[in-house]
Amino acid sequence: MFSAKNMKLLTSPFGVNNPITVQILGICSALAVTAKLKPAFVMALSVTVVTAFASLIISLIRNGIPSRIRIIVQLVVIAALVILVDQVLKAYVYDVSKQLSVFVGLIITNCIIMGRIEAFALGNKPWPSFLDGIGNGVGYGIILIILGFFRELLGAGTLWGYPVLEKLGLYHVGYVNNGLMILPPMALICVGLIIWIQRSRNKNLIEK
Amino acid sequence: MNKNSNTYIITYAAIMVVIVAAVLSFAALSLKPIQSANVRIEKMSDILRSIGEGGEADKVPNKAAYITEMYQKYIVESFVINPSGDKIEGVDAFTLLTNLKAEYDKPEAERQLPVFVSRNDAGVVSYVIPVYGAGLWGPVWGYVALADNWDTVLGVVFDHKSETPGLGAEISTATFQAQFKGKQILRDGAVVSIALQKGGAADDDPYAVDAVSGGTLTSRGVESMLKECLSNYDAFIRKQLSQSASAAPTAPAEHAATDTTATQVNP
Numbered sequence A: 001m002f003s004a005k006n007m008k009l010l011t012s013p014f015g016v017n018n019p020i021t022v023q024i025l026g027i028c029s030a031l032a033v034t035a036k037l038k039p040a041f042v043m044a045l046s047v048t049v050v051t052a053f054a055s056l057i058i059s060l061i062r063n064g065i066p067s068r069i070r071i072i073v074q075l076v077v078i079a080a081l082v083i084l085v086d087q088v089l090k091a092y093v094y095d096v097s098k099q100l101s102v103f104v105g106l107i108i109t110n111c112i113i114m115g116r117i118e119a120f121a122l123g124n125k126p127w128p129s130f131l132d133g134i135g136n137g138v139g140y141g142i143i144l145i146i147l148g149f150f151r152e153l154l155g156a157g158t159l160w161g162y163p164v165l166e167k168l169g170l171y172h173v174g175y176v177n178n179g180l181m182i183l184p185p186m187a188l189i190c191v192g193l194i195i196w197i198q199r200s201r202n203k204n205l206i207e208k
Numbered sequence B: 001m002n003k004n005s006n007t008y009i010i011t012y013a014a015i016m017v018v019i020v021a022a023v024l025s026f027a028a029l030s031l032k033p034i035q036s037a038n039v040r041i042e043k044m045s046d047i048l049r050s051i052g053e054g055g056e057a058d059k060v061p062n063k064a065a066y067i068t069e070m071y072q073k074y075i076v077e078s079f080v081i082n083p084s085g086d087k088i089e090g091v092d093a094f095t096l097l098t099n100l101k102a103e104y105d106k107p108e109a110e111r112q113l114p115v116f117v118s119r120n121d122a123g124v125v126s127y128v129i130p131v132y133g134a135g136l137w138g139p140v141w142g143y144v145a146l147a148d149n150w151d152t153v154l155g156v157v158f159d160h161k162s163e164t165p166g167l168g169a170e171i172s173t174a175t176f177q178a179q180f181k182g183k184q185i186l187r188d189g190a191v192v193s194i195a196l197q198k199g200g201a202a203d204d205d206p207y208a209v210d211a212v213s214g215g216t217l218t219s220r221g222v223e224s225m226l227k228e229c230l231s232n233y234d235a236f237i238r239k240q241l242s243q244s245a246s247a248a249p250t251a252p253a254e255h256a257a258t259d260t261t262a263t264q265v266n267p
Helices: A004-014 A027-032 A037-060 A067-092 A094-100 A102-109 A111-119 A126-156 A164-168 A184-201 B006-050 B063-074 B093-097 B100-105 B168-172 B174-178 B216-232 B234-247
Strands: B075-081 B113-119 B125-134 B139-147 B153-160 B195-197 B208-210
Touching: A004 A126, A027 A102, A027 A126, A027 A184, A037 A067, A037 A094, A037 A102, A037 A111, A037 A126, A067 A094, A067 A102, A067 A111, A067 B006, A094 A102, A094 B006, A102 A111, A111 A126, A126 A184, B006 B063, B006 B125, B006 B139, B006 B153, B063 B075, B075 B093, B093 B100, B093 B113, B100 B125, B125 B216, B139 B216, B153 B168, B153 B174, B168 B174, B168 B216, B195 B216, B216 B234
Parallel strands: B195 B208
Antiparallel strands: B075 B113, B113 B125, B125 B139, B139 B153
8 A cells, every 4th residue: 555656656746756846837826826825725735635536536447538538538527526626615614715716716727637647647556546646736735835834924924814923023123024925926936946945955856 | 349439438428427417416505505604604794894893703713603793783774675765675685685686687677775774883873785796707796885874985895706816806905995985975965976087086086986907897897886786776865865854954955075075984
């Protein structure tokens, strides 16, 4: 179940094979939903659920899928899962689902999910595919949470809605929130910084 | 079996679609009651926000209970009127909110229009009128709270389904909505509504606010929504004003539209 090979599938997307910082996939939503920590976390969780189960389901039915309509079948499975996630969010975390608005629906077009299904789930057994899906979802989620953490802290002075900087009394000594952190361009710059840090620590990632 | 034959592909697709449809319908139906409850709470919360109450909602552990309690505390009455200004009996105002679109799709004379009456801690009465219209990409809606002179805007709340984030979606921000506070909707006793002025409204203009930069079409949508919805209440407001004028002869019969906004805002 958790052989070394399977563990590698699960954990390599966290770092050396990270979907956002190494494969540069799923950037759009990573920029859009990370202004606050909470939506970033919910988005990370949703994407993880969708990649994991989409990979699992596609892998289970991979031998029966007619190759001519393969992409359509994949999209139907992904779309169905996304609609389920959307319905559950609307029922249990209505506020967050309103903040995420169109981006939940856009999970369908998240390149990570289609990418993992095409590259992995179609050719592998269900269990490794499931782990691969979770791994990539979590790898995506880690970056989202790092982004959400710094953007919310520096942009709004709060964490998960809690006014951290105000409690620390930083505003009394003249600290001002950086409004640029809230805007998507700063998220792209932050992603760039993360890629920079990652590559300077792991020289193997640098293209020759 | 040939997996690329047309028969196989069509059968496969048909079965897949039926299964997916069944799963999704089941999920949608079983989650529906919880979702409708959320929508209900949101509407109550929006009404409360337009009159400036219920601000603690994000800090309390049980938001739904808090909102329901505040709603029962501050919204003392609600009724339904028709565009000729008469009250309609036997229609629940809150139920109408769930399908305001249907009301505004009807010919004007048949519409049923809800009004919510609020009384704050100091006993001052205000009225909340729901509005509904079309933005650029989808519906926009909101609530306009009026002081008991039916003229001064105490606050507005707008929301939208799918306006562009950062542009049209700015209508749902507190900064945009704060502009409406203290504006007026009546001129010489008739509803003129509030315009969203592209390029910025004059500071002393009680009938206009700044439009959203980069959100011209959404702003136009909001403007026509306010105009359309508020004018439906025109006849009713006239009746209310003439009643209160005859009840209190010393009060000025007509609310002078030229008053500065500052003096008209109730503390």
